[in-house]
Amino acid sequence: MVDDELGVRRALQRGLTAEGMDVVTAADGPSALELAGTGSFSVILLDIMLPGLSGYRVLERLRADGVRTPVLLVSAKDGDYDQADGLDLGADGYVVKPFSFVVLAAQVKALLRRGADEGAGVLRVGELEVDRGAREARFSGEPLPLSPREFAVLEALASRPGSSVSKDELLRAAWGDEQAATRNAVEVYVGYLRKKLEAAGAGELLRTVRGHGYLVAAP
């Protein structure tokens, strides 16, 4: 957590620690960069109003250095700085001072949760394995050759086993942009996946939830 005011650091450290988090603080941009560069954090809470090196600059440098840690920006009350700018620079959230601690904690938790999901190595659903690191899928040990797009769709589905994922969510997860393709593209790719899954013996793994989307679950 990066803030130049001692009082803010103390208060937030106490509050977040009470929520079960480990908190490390920094008071200025350079030390924040140094700490963040170690890559050993799950979330960075970054004040924009810092003496010397502003929070924007810190964020910019971090992203330029390839640090992907989620960043929650904290801004001063008056809107001289634009939230959209921060989000464009790669921030994952934005909180305006003075903020409700509950909301702040909720945002941090949401980012933590997301990070925990993304970081996981191998997803398993029944006999199916989705190896996010190797970008490879296997069924009962046998490799399952998938194109990049097919893999992305399967990954999105397998990350929420037993839960239905809508076509719009799949577009967002596997295409990145909801506008990039039509819903029919999703149907086509589910068709491809099914063909390959059935050939591997995974018949009923990928089910249709009519009117909503699809889900993967062990039979």
Added chain:
Amino acid sequence: MVDDELGVRRALQRGLTAEGMDVVTAADGPSALELAGTGSFSVILLDIMLPGLSGYRVLERLRADGVRTPVLLVSAKDGDYDQADGLDLGADGYVVKPFSFVVLAAQVKALLRRGADEGAGVLRVGELEVDRGAREARFSGEPLPLSPREFAVLEALASRPGSSVSKDELLRAAWGDEQAATRNAVEVYVGYLRKKLEAAGAGELLRTVRGHGYLVAAP
């Protein structure tokens, strides 16, 4: 979403709908209270500057009535009203006008996510299970094949077990828009549900409350 300006309502409704949310609007305090009292919302977006009954009062009444739905307050730009007051009254977040839509959506999503965790997955009424994640219903373990509309109706009923739900509320919950269909459609779908429930052995689960609506309760 409660706001007295038609333009704001339209803009937010379009934007939030594009984010995949179902939005119902109200223009003043009393109708907001009436709608919110049904308890069928995940988040309430509440403008403070309302003619007649202010947002603060609406919030106060809601909490006094035991409505726990998360509330995101929206204030005018100048700080005549204090955020702390709103938070003390039981608000879960605060956004200052003029706000960035991206930020507003992010806050709403954060609240939705939190609510989704709490209200997670499976509603249970006696032997009946309504799995919101998989969009599937089960009775004594056996899957109960339902069409999307049937599922939506059952979900709305099961989310308030033992409590009568009016046909208009069901229209709002399962059709999204009160005008989308007639009340007779509700009767028809309750009929479909009853047929399938009886076939599964769930006889008296779905009862009629003459002159009002329907309710599900364990026998």
Added chain:
DNA sequence: GGGTGCTCTCAGTGCGGTCTCAGCTTCCGG
């Protein structure tokens, strides 16, 4: 330049789902 694999759109098909209508049954007050 031809070949290959991937992506995505398009148009067509079949079927399940949705919803209205009209007639019927049930309920309840008088």
Added chain:
DNA sequence: CCGGAAGCTGAGACCGCACTGAGAGCACCC
């Protein structure tokens, strides 16, 4: 016991969803 209102239900028309095969466009590789 009657009549009207509320609720129920079978029939049927319409519609849009899910799926599929064909193929165009594209990048990459010999």
